[in-house]
Amino acid sequence: MLLDVRDLEVEFRTRDGVAKAVNGVNYSVEAGQTLAVLGESGSGKSVTAQAVMGILDMPPGRITGGQILFQGQDLLTLKEEERRRIRGAKMAMIFQDALSSLNPVLSVGAQLGEMFEVHRGLSRKDARTKAVELMDRVRIPAAKDRVGDYPHQFSGGMRQRVMIAMALALEPDLIIADEPTTALDVTVQAQVMDLLAELQRELDMGLILITHDLGVVADVADKIAVMYAGRIVENAPVHEIYKAPAHPYTRGLLDSIPRLDQKGQELYAIKGLPPNLMNIPPGCAFNPRCPLARDMCRTDVPPLYEVSESRTSACHFWQEALHA
Ligand SMILES: Nc1ncnc2c1ncn2[C@@H]1O[C@H](COP(=O)(O)OP(=O)(O)O)[C@@H](O)[C@H]1O
Ligand code: SF4
Numbered sequence: 001m002l003l004d005v006r007d008l009e010v011e012f013r014t015r016d017g018v019a020k021a022v023n024g025v026n027y028s029v030e031a032g033q034t035l036a037v038l039g040e041s042g043s044g045k046s047v048t049a050q051a052v053m054g055i056l057d058m059p060p061g062r063i064t065g066g067q068i069l070f071q072g073q074d075l076l077t078l079k080e081e082e083r084r085r086i087r088g089a090k091m092a093m094i095f096q097d098a099l100s101s102l103n104p105v106l107s108v109g110a111q112l113g114e115m116f117e118v119h120r121g122l123s124r125k126d127a128r129t130k131a132v133e134l135m136d137r138v139r140i141p142a143a144k145d146r147v148g149d150y151p152h153q154f155s156g157g158m159r160q161r162v163m164i165a166m167a168l169a170l171e172p173d174l175i176i177a178d179e180p181t182t183a184l185d186v187t188v189q190a191q192v193m194d195l196l197a198e199l200q201r202e203l204d205m206g207l208i209l210i211t212h213d214l215g216v217v218a219d220v221a222d223k224i225a226v227m228y229a230g231r232i233v234e235n236a237p238v239h240e241i242y243k244a245p246a247h248p249y250t251r252g253l254l255d256s257i258p259r260l261d262q263k264g265q266e267l268y269a270i271k272g273l274p275p276n277l278m279n280i281p282p283g284c285a286f287n288p289r290c291p292l293a294r295d296m297c298r299t300d301v302p303p304l305y306e307v308s309e310s311r312t313s314a315c316h317f318w319q320e321a322l323h324a
């Protein structure tokens, strides 16, 4: 197993109280596999990813439980220096907003080249050659002429390609892409997603694709982890989830796949709002919004029930959900 997150818990201590952002997350990715992590905003997708990458904002964030096994080693037991070595070289992250992730005063070529100078000890000239190769690889047209350009001189889609190039530079084993196309136009979204999926296959990397858009994952993901209020509510191979979700929340997400003309909008079909993380409802956190909810749901937290060998659901009535 490339990455195995077990019972991860993260909270944020703020002046207003303790926000329980991650409440026992379990998911895993194998080499060459794509895991899509789905859920409305505020469900803890990014915080989980930041904990995996070791870039969590601490304080106010705090990891209060669990393990993050990467290639068999629990990252939470490593020293910061060891974490830093893994970050970049073995795992890399792609963010939603390239403009604020890239350095505005350094050319794209200099930023890409720096990866090779610092981590691989290449000369500036060789690093520059590598930078052009990478830009070609992510299909930025006229890479040789554009290597000296600054981030703001690129379009949104091209900038996102630059960030993918940065993430790929050291050929990591795992890439985490956090809503990598959300800020882009619909047509550009598809191109960037196709590129990412293609590179993932070519380089046989593990990919965690975080998104609130179920529409984009059908073609690229092997399996799906659905998050709600800081927990995984369903884990399943992608084709099984599309055939029949085993959790009412997943069902709600499927029913609210945004149409092309509404791209970029938040999900709308599930009634109500996700809970305040400082005050998560007792029992199943989804119960105030769930069409199948009954008394037991308001008192007993559902464990992850085994639906099949490759599938789990945190719903007491998953059989009912499955056949709904
Ligand atoms: N830096 C922070 N300080 C305080 N609370 C935070 C911080 N980052 C995240 N949170 C809390 O964690 C929750 C989950 O955030 P996040 O993982 O970013 O959600 P998403 O699923 O949209 O990626 C937020 O709603 C917020 O309550
Ligand atoms: S446990 Fe109850 S409230 Fe939660 S999803 Fe299942 S039926 Fe709905």
Ligand SMILES: [Mg+2]
Residues within 6 Å of the ligand: 045, 046, 047, 178
């Ligand atoms: Mg997020």
